Amino acid sequence: MPIIVQKFGGTSVADSQKILAAARKAIRAQQQGNQVVMVVSAMGKNTDVLVDLANEITDAPSAREMDMLLSTGEQVSVALMAMAIHSLGYKAISLTGAQIGIRTDSTHTKARIRSISTERMQKLLSEGNIVIAAGFQGIDENYNITTLGRGGSDTTAVALAAVLGAEACEIYTDVDGIYTTDPRLLPEARRLTQTSYDEMLELASLGAGVMHSRSIEFAKKFSVPIHVRSSFTDIPGTMIVAEGESADQAVGGATLTKDEARVTVFGVPDRPGSSLAIFSRIADRAVSVDMIVQNIGEEGKADITFTVPRDDLRATRHAVEEAVREIGAGGFTCDEGVSKISVVGLGMARQTGVADRMFQALADAGVNIQMISTSEIKISVLVARESALDALRAVHREFKLDVQPESPAVSTAPTQRTSNAVEVVRRLAGMEDLAIDDLTLDETQARITISHVQDKPGVAAAVFRQIAQTDVFVDMIVQGYGRGGQANLSFTVPHQQISRALMDVGKLAKSLDCGAVTSSPRVAKLSVSGIGLRSHTGVAIRMFRSLAEAGINVEMINTSEVRVNVVVAGEHGQKAMECLKQAFADVLL
Ligand code: ADP
Ligand code: ASP
Ligand code: MG
Numbered sequence: 001m002p003i004i005v006q007k008f009g010g011t012s013v014a015d016s017q018k019i020l021a022a023a024r025k026a027i028r029a030q031q032q033g034n035q036v037v038m039v040v041s042a043m044g045k046n047t048d049v050l051v052d053l054a055n056e057i058t059d060a061p062s063a064r065e066m067d068m069l070l071s072t073g074e075q076v077s078v079a080l081m082a083m084a085i086h087s088l089g090y091k092a093i094s095l096t097g098a099q100i101g102i103r104t105d106s107t108h109t110k111a112r113i114r115s116i117s118t119e120r121m122q123k124l125l126s127e128g129n130i131v132i133a134a135g136f137q138g139i140d141e142n143y144n145i146t147t148l149g150r151g152g153s154d155t156t157a158v159a160l161a162a163v164l165g166a167e168a169c170e171i172y173t174d175v176d177g178i179y180t181t182d183p184r185l186l187p188e189a190r191r192l193t194q195t196s197y198d199e200m201l202e203l204a205s206l207g208a209g210v211m212h213s214r215s216i217e218f219a220k221k222f223s224v225p226i227h228v229r230s231s232f233t234d235i236p237g238t239m240i241v242a243e244g245e246s247a248d249q250a251v252g253g254a255t256l257t258k259d260e261a262r263v264t265v266f267g268v269p270d271r272p273g274s275s276l277a278i279f280s281r282i283a284d285r286a287v288s289v290d291m292i293v294q295n296i297g298e299e300g301k302a303d304i305t306f307t308v309p310r311d312d313l314r315a316t317r318h319a320v321e322e323a324v325r326e327i328g329a330g331g332f333t334c335d336e337g338v339s340k341i342s343v344v345g346l347g348m349a350r351q352t353g354v355a356d357r358m359f360q361a362l363a364d365a366g367v368n369i370q371m372i373s374t375s376e377i378k379i380s381v382l383v384a385r386e387s388a389l390d391a392l393r394a395v396h397r398e399f400k401l402d403v404q405p406e407s408p409a410v411s412t413a414p415t416q417r418t419s420n421a422v423e424v425v426r427r428l429a430g431m432e433d434l435a436i437d438d439l440t441l442d443e444t445q446a447r448i449t450i451s452h453v454q455d456k457p458g459v460a461a462a463v464f465r466q467i468a469q470t471d472v473f474v475d476m477i478v479q480g481y482g483r484g485g486q487a488n489l490s491f492t493v494p495h496q497q498i499s500r501a502l503m504d505v506g507k508l509a510k511s512l513d514c515g516a517v518t519s520s521p522r523v524a525k526l527s528v529s530g531i532g533l534r535s536h537t538g539v540a541i542r543m544f545r546s547l548a549e550a551g552i553n554v555e556m557i558n559t560s561e562v563r564v565n566v567v568v569a570g571e572h573g574q575k576a577m578e579c580l581k582q583a584f585a586d587v588l589l
Contacts, residue, residue, distance in 0.1 A: 002033070002035070002167045003161075003165065004035070004037070004170065005037045005158075005160050005164070006026055006170045007153060007154060008022045008040050010041045010045065010047070011173070011231070012172050012232075013041065014043055015044075016080070018231070019077070020088070022038070022040075023088055024088065026085065036125075036130045037125070037164065038131070039134075039135045040077045040133070040135055041136065041153040042077055043073070046076070046077075050069050050072070063108035064144060067109060070136075070137075070147050071097070074134035078094035078132045079094050082132050092129055092131075094133075094134070095121075095134065097133070098137075098138070098145065100120065100133055101139075102159075103115045103138060103139060104138035104146045106144065108144070108146055108147070109147055110286050111138060112148070112430065113155070115430065116159060122164075133160060135153025135154075135156045136148050136149075136151075136155075137156075151211075155212045158224055159215075162221075162224050163431075166224070168227055169219070169225070170226075170229065171226060171229070172229060173210065173229075173230065173231060174230070176237055177191040177192065177228050177236075177238035178195050178240070179210075180192065180402070181392060182207075182210075185256060186392060186393060189402070193239070193245060194238065194241060194243070195239075196242060196243050196346055197220035198377060199253060201213060201216040201531070202378050203253045203255055205535060206344070206378070210228065211240075213532070213561070217432070217531050217561075226239070244346055247347070248405075250399065251343045251347070251354065252346065252347070253345070254341070254344070254392060255344070256341055256388050256389070256391075257341075259309065259339070260340045261307065261336045262305060262306075262307050262338050262370070262371070262481060263308065263320060264303055264333050265303070265320060265324060265332040266332065268303065268304050268329045269301060270300045272547065272549075272553050272554075274302070274304070274329070275294065275544050276548045278323040278327075279306075279541055280545070282319045287308055287312040287319070288535055290380070291307045291371050291373040292306040292373075292540070292557050293479065293481075294555070305371065307338070313334060338384060338385060339388035342378055342379065342381075343379050343399060344378045346377055358379055358381070358395055359372075359464055359465075365390050365393075366457055367383055367390060368383065368457045369382070369460055370382045370383060371478075372477050374478075375476075376560065377560060378560050434532075435531055436530040436587050437530050437588075437589050438529045439580055439581060439584060440526070440529075441576075441577040442524070442526075443524050443525075444494055445475060445495055446494070446497075446498040446519060447519060447520045447523045448498070448518075449490040449517070450489045450514050452486045452514050453512075453514050454486070454512065455487070459512055462508060463489065463508060464477075466504050466505070472493050472497045474492070474493055475491070476491060478557075490556055492523060498519060520555075520570070523568065524567065524568050525566070526566050528543065528564045539564050540557065543583065545583070547576055547579055552576050553568065554566050555567045555569065
């Protein structure tokens with residue numbers, strides 16, 4: 001009999017009537033001939049209430065006790081849900097994460113699932129029960145209760161769907177599908193009929209809070225079709241499957257990550273290993289770093305700037321303080337008043353001129369870009385928090401995200417589960433372990449750097465508009481925030497096109513009052529691709545470590561959920577590739 005997993009978020013079980021309505025949905029699915037597993041979140045805002053209570057007692061609650069506390073929210077709702085189903089005359093049983101056998105690691109408040117036993121659930125289902133699983137929780141090897149991180153019930157649901165071989169995972173929530181951006185921020189956002197795992201993975205990790213990003217890692221790894229829909233209406237909602245809505249659309253969605261913090265470590269000795277010293281300490285605290293930019297400064301010292309979620313700033317400061325002492329850097333500065341705006345689209349990899357359109361739209365809206373980081377399917381910029389909403393609106397309009405694309409979806413058929421999923425599980429020690437599927441070396445590119453980019457709207461727009469007119473294909477772009485408000489802007493172009501690009505850029509940089517333009521005619525770009533690379537904080541670290549040990553300096557880096565790219569000096573390409581092969585040998589699929 002087919003299995004369906006249905007997940008109900010907090011607002012969908014906020015009171016007894018809503019619990020009964022959810023119960024009826026599950027019963028209906030069972031009557032239609034399915035075995036049904038429900039995954040339920042804590043009622044309404046109960047998790048927030050529990051967090052506030054803890055914070056009233058101490059501002060540094062123990063992570064283990066936090067998990068003990070937060071897991072109670074879900075325990076309440078699963079019990080009530082079982083009672084609701086009983087009252088309607090059907091069989092149901094509620095189970096905590098521990099009772100199901102959801103084994104996790106011991107990273108309290110951010111635990112990762114290692115394994116899930118299916119025997120008990122299978123037996124209960126075959127006896128005609130609706131199985132009701134508590135979302136967002138598990139148990140570690142010492143029987144400590146763990147939680148998967150805020151919003152983690154989605155991950156429980158998709159993980160259960162994966163191990164049970166469910167037909168689909170239905171996510172019932174307070175919005176009727178996935179929108180081009182958060183509809184609470186922009187009313188003009190449009191509901192997508194379908195979106196791809198890769199885009200959703202990126203959108204979710206960049207702030208589209210509608211799905212927990214790790215749930216999409218599972219969905220992609222195990223080919224689980226996800227159907228996001230409203231608890232309160234019968235609108236068809238959005239399918240998250242292998243392919244997106246339209247093949248030739250450059251941008252499929254935009255996000256605003258509101259609460260970011262920027263950290264700049266200055267006066268860093270420019271030698272291999274400096275970055276590693278900083279980022280490994282941050283990774284040890286399970287904080288994920290984004291938008292890493294290194295500016296080569298004067299006297300062989302560099303400035304390294306990156307962003308972290310604002311909530312993680314305290315842990316990050318401790319890590320950076322230690323690193324600064326160890327490597328003898330000058331010091332560091334932080335800015336908590338920044339937000340990140342990103343656009344995501346699979347079509348970007350095949351089209352030019354996406355970045356310059358985004359930068360121009362921001363310039364026209366008077367928004368100053370503090371940092372830039374691009375990857376194959378995503379462009380992120382850092383802006384002051386007070387201009388973030390204007391920035392999101394400008395970008396959403398520029399890419400016409402409110403308009404239904406003309407070309408139809410590539411395929412509307414749900415993803416077929418492949419035997420690949422079984423193969424993946426067999427090879428991984430833990431279900432959420434890092435899995436790398438490719439390592440590549442690209443030796444065809446050159447790097448251009450414009451120093452002392454003025455801190456005012458419109459500079460990036462002018463540079464990339466000019467380059468777009470000459471048909472030069474720009475690949476990676478990074479702009480960092482330097483001390484004194486001046487930044488370096490670096491990007492890569494095909495090395496045959498470098499002289500053409502340099503001619504234009506040189507003139508332009510002068511007219512824009514920027515500093516010197518430098519270039520390197522041969523650089524090597526190394527890429528690691530896989531799933532959930534950014535949330536696995538160790539990927540960039542492994543790259544930094546293996547390259548540092550070989551004495552190779554990383555000149556540029558960008559990260560996305562599906563790929564991490566680093567640029568090193570051209571002559572180091574082959575050697576760097578060997579290093580990475582060794583560094584990732586144990587997780588290469
Ligand atoms: P649940 O409690 O059901 O898990 P969440 O609050 O976690 O619900 O997620 C639903 C919310 O996600 C919506 O109310 C919406 O404001 C927000 N959201 C953010 N980005 C998007 C997006 N791109 N599409 C739809 N909703 C989004
Ligand atoms: N109740 C948890 C939270 O609010 C998990 C979830 O709802 O997904 O974060
Ligand atoms: Mg949620």
